[in-house]
Amino acid sequence: MNRRILTASLLGAVAMFLWTFVAHMALPLGEAGVRQIDNEGPLLTNMGTTVKDQGLYLFPNMPPNNDQAAYYKKIASAPSGMLIYFPTRDFSFGQTLGIEFLTQLAQVLLGVWLLSMTRFSTFASRLGFFTVLGLLAAITTNVSYWNWYGFPAVYTLGVMVTTVMSFVCAGVVAAWMNIGGATA
16 A cells, blocks of 8 residues: 555545544534433433343343234334443543544545545546445445434434545545546
8 A cells, every 4th residue: 555545544534533523522413313311310220220231232122932023012012222231331532532533544544545446537536436435334324223223313314414524524635635546
């Protein structure tokens, strides 16, 4: 991998990281569709006695013998949802930001590497390539989570907009650095 690809990847990841910071800290995209639980104390106390282990939980439970009809009836007549649970959690904001940046660097590195193998020779075509990558990334899990697990539509849309725009920001860098086309 050549130095220009690595440089474009690093600068593109910085652009992506800065955009996601703005999207989450200055715009309403980071909180779209997320609610707080009023009077959470009793719920947290009950969770501590009901849910013992860290994990991802779906509720209600599936009836015996995987009876789909009975399960759908339970969902239609009682609360349902998804819970990510930690009895306690050691959380490091700095470590989490570092992992996020490395994740974005890997995404941009792959995108820039793919772009370098194309024949796109204009700024607009290179940016379009990255925009399509962003659309693919945004659709991949978010629509399924909305469809199957009932993630709020406004949350799903906010995450998708943030994702596509993060790829656009990285794509501006890659397009500006003339990755792809005859000069790759």
